[in-house]
Amino acid sequence: MTAMNRSTGDTHHLMGDFAPAEVNAMILRDCTARPDQPIAIVVHAVMEQLYPKRRRAEVTGHGTTAAAGSVSATLSGERVRLRRWRAEDRDAFAAMNADPRVMEFFRSTLDRAGSDAMVARIGTHFAEHGFGLWAIEVPGVAPFVGFAGLTVARFEAPFTPCVEIGWRFALEHWGHGYATEAARLALGHGFGPLGLREIVSFTSTTNHRSRAVMERLGMRRDTADDFDHPNLPEGHPLRRHVLYRLGSASYRTE
Numbered sequence: 001m002t003a004m005n006r007s008t009g010d011t012h013h014l015m016g017d018f019a020p021a022e023v024n025a026m027i028l029r030d031c032t033a034r035p036d037q038p039i040a041i042v043v044h045a046v047m048e049q050l051y052p053k054r055r056r057a058e059v060t061g062h063g064t065t066a067a068a069g070s071v072s073a074t075l076s077g078e079r080v081r082l083r084r085w086r087a088e089d090r091d092a093f094a095a096m097n098a099d100p101r102v103m104e105f106f107r108s109t110l111d112r113a114g115s116d117a118m119v120a121r122i123g124t125h126f127a128e129h130g131f132g133l134w135a136i137e138v139p140g141v142a143p144f145v146g147f148a149g150l151t152v153a154r155f156e157a158p159f160t161p162c163v164e165i166g167w168r169f170a171l172e173h174w175g176h177g178y179a180t181e182a183a184r185l186a187l188g189h190g191f192g193p194l195g196l197r198e199i200v201s202f203t204s205t206t207n208h209r210s211r212a213v214m215e216r217l218g219m220r221r222d223t224a225d226d227f228d229h230p231n232l233p234e235g236h237p238l239r240r241h242v243l244y245r246l247g248s249a250s251y252r253t254e
Helices: 011-015 020-033 039-050 053-061 089-097 112-129 178-191 208-216
Strands: 081-083 133-138 142-152 163-169 198-204 240-247
Touching (some): 020 112, 081 178, 112 142, 163 178, 178 198, 198 208
Antiparallel strands (some): 081 133, 142 163, 198 240
16 A cells, blocks of 8 residues: 555546546646636636536545645745745746756756646646645745645556655755755645655656755665666666655654
8 A cells, every 4th residue: 555545546537538638738728828827726717617516526535635725735844835836936947947957867858838738737736636746935035946745656667656755946946955844844744634654756866966855854765666767768867766765654753
């Protein structure tokens, strides 16, 4: 049994007659048409349109959506604040995704369309599961520095289904400990209000910076869990991945 069992259920049941790509396209279209509206409001409006209240109640009853109130949760630490996305975050996010140093351990950088599509997918994930990747601001420093949070893995592997913790920050905000602080807030939310049993994280074997964050979080690697990422072709230098795990029984706040 993995972390996913309580909080995700059957995503196809939630999507009904709408494929995830169709929902993402609708959210992206409405975000573009209404740039003054917060992304969370746009996502909510799309979901209201697609799924009547009765239908959403049925889905929630089947365990697809996480704890009530999680969708709108804002998590605050000593320096960082994890919040839902706003339309004005998209410019800084696109610049971050176009930086080859930030994207060194991803398959490629993203153009503006690809970056905006990712924001739409993040919104859809929140609507489906009640949690996701929060935008991060550092009050007094910057209104947007990156993201961190929890996602359901979108590929098949020996350890899936699972919930993953991940993060990404603009280069100028590296080296300040923001990733560790933000990830600890997300872990606390996952093991607390969401009641997850396990949270995992994975990255390329050569991504030592992210692996160090995982270890600071108390996550542990078993070499037997190392795997080849199925979304990367054979022979790709980033294909080999390490897997780190943290169970609720081992989690401790600091």
